[in-house]
Amino acid sequence: MAKNYIYRCVNCGKYHMNSDILYLCTKCSSENKVGQALKGVLKVIYPYAEIKDKLKVQPNYLKESDYLDLLPIENIKSLPPLLVGKTPLYFYDKHIDKKDSFSLHLKVESSNPTFSFKDRASALVSAFAKEKGIKTIIAASTGNAGSSLAGICASQKQEAIILVPENAPKAKLTQVLMYGAKLIPVKGNYDDAYNLSLKLTEKYGWYNRNTAFNPLTIEGKKTVAFELFEQMIVMPDRIFVPVGDGVILAGVYKGFEDLMELEMITKIPQIIAVQAEGSSNLIDNLTGGEPNFRAASTIADSISVDIPRNFYMARDFINKYGGLGIKVSDSEILEASKVLASQFGLFVEPAAAAAYAGMYKYQAQGQITNNEQIVVLLTGNGLKDIGTVSKNLEFPEAIDPISFDFELI
Numbered sequence: 001m002a003k004n005y006i007y008r009c010v011n012c013g014k015y016h017m018n019s020d021i022l023y024l025c026t027k028c029s030s031e032n033k034v035g036q037a038l039k040g041v042l043k044v045i046y047p048y049a050e051i052k053d054k055l056k057v058q059p060n061y062l063k064e065s066d067y068l069d070l071l072p073i074e075n076i077k078s079l080p081p082l083l084v085g086k087t088p089l090y091f092y093d094k095h096i097d098k099k100d101s102f103s104l105h106l107k108v109e110s111s112n113p114t115f116s117f118k119d120r121a122s123a124l125v126s127a128f129a130k131e132k133g134i135k136t137i138i139a140a141s142t143g144n145a146g147s148s149l150a151g152i153c154a155s156q157k158q159e160a161i162i163l164v165p166e167n168a169p170k171a172k173l174t175q176v177l178m179y180g181a182k183l184i185p186v187k188g189n190y191d192d193a194y195n196l197s198l199k200l201t202e203k204y205g206w207y208n209r210n211t212a213f214n215p216l217t218i219e220g221k222k223t224v225a226f227e228l229f230e231q232m233i234v235m236p237d238r239i240f241v242p243v244g245d246g247v248i249l250a251g252v253y254k255g256f257e258d259l260m261e262l263e264m265i266t267k268i269p270q271i272i273a274v275q276a277e278g279s280s281n282l283i284d285n286l287t288g289g290e291p292n293f294r295a296a297s298t299i300a301d302s303i304s305v306d307i308p309r310n311f312y313m314a315r316d317f318i319n320k321y322g323g324l325g326i327k328v329s330d331s332e333i334l335e336a337s338k339v340l341a342s343q344f345g346l347f348v349e350p351a352a353a354a355a356y357a358g359m360y361k362y363q364a365q366g367q368i369t370n371n372e373q374i375v376v377l378l379t380g381n382g383l384k385d386i387g388t389v390s391k392n393l394e395f396p397e398a399i400d401p402i403s404f405d406f407e408l409i
Contacts, residue, residue: 003074004050007042007215010313016042018072021132023213034195037291037311042215043254044072048261055262062262067226070258071124072219078127080155082113085120085223089231090344094374102363102372105236106356107224108346110381113155114175117221117248117379118148124220125209126152135159138201139209140193142301143172144380149209150181161206163193169301169385191306211247212310218251225255228375229265236269237372240362242355242379243273243325244303246282246314252377253317269375271323273314274358276300276330282308283325286315299330299388302351302380328357336360337382337389347382350389355379 009025028040276298
């Protein structure tokens with residue numbers, strides 16, 4: 001018997017049953033063209049009234065069942081044996097100019113098995129495939145989603161096929177190969193790899209994990225909202241999220257929206273979408289009709305996106321719940337990387353540092369007031385892309401241990 005949830009198209013509002021594997025709205029997907037954001041992205045809708053009735057009898061049952069009734073799988077044991085999620089939330093009292101103060105919380109996703117936030121989506125996609133008897137999963141990636149899927153599939157005895165742009169960071173490609181996945185570098189950018197993966201999915205029938213295209217990626221990523229709900233004594237006022245395709249952003253929103261549907265919270269935190277100045281196609285198109293995208297260029301490869309595939313859902317969430325966007329320069333991203341490492345002991349990749357850079361810039365503009373609860377989502381480990389930050393470091397010369405003057409230390 002199929003689990004009791006349905007899909008709703010974010011563009012036309014059409015409902016779809018969950019009786020089979022479904023990627024996009026059957027009505028809107030015919031409008032998709034190469035070079036455009038995806039139309040027909042699906043949102044998973046649960047039987048919230050039934051779940052609320054259960055909560056009246058057992059107030060803690062969702063937490064005790066790892067929120068299974070808010071996930072599109074039948075059994076929590078279908079998830080990988082690796083520990084995905086339940087990442088640490090570090091708290092700091094942040095004092096500015098001895099007058100203003102706020103509470104800073106850093107949600108560190110690099111403690112996931114493959115060291116990035118993407119494990120949340122890969123784990124759920126893998127679990128769904130396991131329950132459907134699917135052995136092969138394909139994905140296009142700039143690196144993190146690919147290495148994530150490769151590692152998760154290795155733990156589940158599934159085959160992963162990963163398409164990446166030829167200039168993807170070597171550290172991420174090394175992960176993919178070490179996990180035993182099939183790596184296919186593609187001449188061109190992420191969008192070229194993405195489009196080719198769709199053709200291979202259609203030709204061979206492989207299950208596709210692509211961000212936004214597969215609605216379960218959003219359902220996997222939303223689990224971070226459930227954790228923040230549990231970890232924080234007071235709900236956050238603002239959450240700073242690094243944004244490329246818009247799926248992480250949508251995932252954070254979707255998790256809080258589920259909780260609000262169940263009346264477990266009364267308000268969704270304000271989400272601040274942080275994009276690199278050279279890759280700001282989402283926040284540049286928050287108003288108006290059809291978006292106008294431009295080629296991306298930023299050191300933060302994980303959020304360097306020409307076409308934000310989840311544009312329509314992400315824009316809808318931001319506009320519906322009063323979210324905002326902020327841009328940061330590559331130099332601000334690099335500075336944030338240094339601050340996170342040298343002052344907090346957290347070495348994160350440039351895309352993750354962008355979220356902190358956005359928070360710092362927002363605060364410098366006087367937008368964060370006293371006593372606010374601020375969360376910054378740090379999405380990936382710095383060792384995934386050391387080439388970018390190492391160019392800005394000065395490595396000391398080797399010394400002669402015999403003639404070295406100890407007074408110089």
